[in-house]
Amino acid sequence: MxxxxxxxxxxxxxxxxxxxxxxxxxxxxxxxxxxxxxxSLPLGGAIEHETDFDDEDDEEPETAEELAQVGVLEEDIDDDSTDDYEADLEEIKAKDVYHEGVMQVLDTQLEVPECFRCQELMLLAGTQTVDSSKFVPEIPVSLGQPFLPHGFKLQLYVCPSCFSTESMLSPDDRDSMIKVIKGNQ
Structure with a gap:
């Protein structure tokens, strides 16, 4: 060329x-x-295949003696390949069932935040109440009072992919925080 x-x-x-x-x-x-x-296929002509073996080689052994000579008896056939395939198929089915379950849970949520690590949609796991015995509020000088009420609630989200967690203020506590900050201006 x-x-x-x-x-x-x-x-x-x-x-x-x-x-x-x-x-x-x-x-x-x-x-x-x-x-x-x-x-490419020739039009109107015979299709020729290139092979690396002779026509004599494509005879398959038929008798048990011939099978024994080539080392392939029915008892010797290893089913590992089919077992691996079935295991992979079961794993794929399990992942599909898990994914369908995740999608059903997401359909019922009002808020669906994204995971900060892998950007998957997160599942709402529950609500945690934080009372004054476990939380000491910071009092900003400009406000003169804490902007979070005593006994506020956190919503805990879990990523179904990487299992990271993230907490977010409940909608009611967000509203009260906004009111406290706005009311001081």
């Missing part, structure tokens, strides 16, 4: 320019398909 020869990808029909130092491309830089393995 010369430097001046135009090469067109048979898959995407894009013109391929190649570096004379490295030679022609083995795959198209546009669609990444192999250029040398392009196959």
């Amino acid at each position: 010369s430097e001046n020869e135009v090469v067109i990808c048979p898959w995407c029909h894009m013109e391929i320019t190649w570096d004379p130092e490295f030679g022609p491309e083995e795959e198209c830089p546009h669609c990444f398909n192999e250029l040398k393995a392009y196959r």
Whole structure:
């Protein structure tokens, strides 16, 4: 192939320019398909397949003696590949069932925050009341009072993907916080 020869990808029909130092491309830089393995069917002709074995090799052993000679008896056939496939299939089904359950829970939530780590939608796990025995409020000088009421509530969210948790003030406590901050101005 010369430097001046135009090469067109048979898959995407894009013109391929190649570096004379490295030679022609083995795959198209546009669609990444192999250029040398392009196959076409001849119209009206017989299809020929290239094989690396003789016609004599494609005879399969039929008797138990022939099977024993090649080392393949029915007892020796390993079912690991089918067991692996079935295990993978069960895992996929379990993930689908889990995903469907997550979607059903999300459909019932009023607020659906995103996880800060993986950006998945988070599930509301419950509400936690924080009373004055477990929380000492900060009193900003500008307000002269705490902006969170005693006994406020936190909503706990859990990510169904990475299982991170995040807490958020309950809607009622958000409203009271806004009122306290706005009322002081």
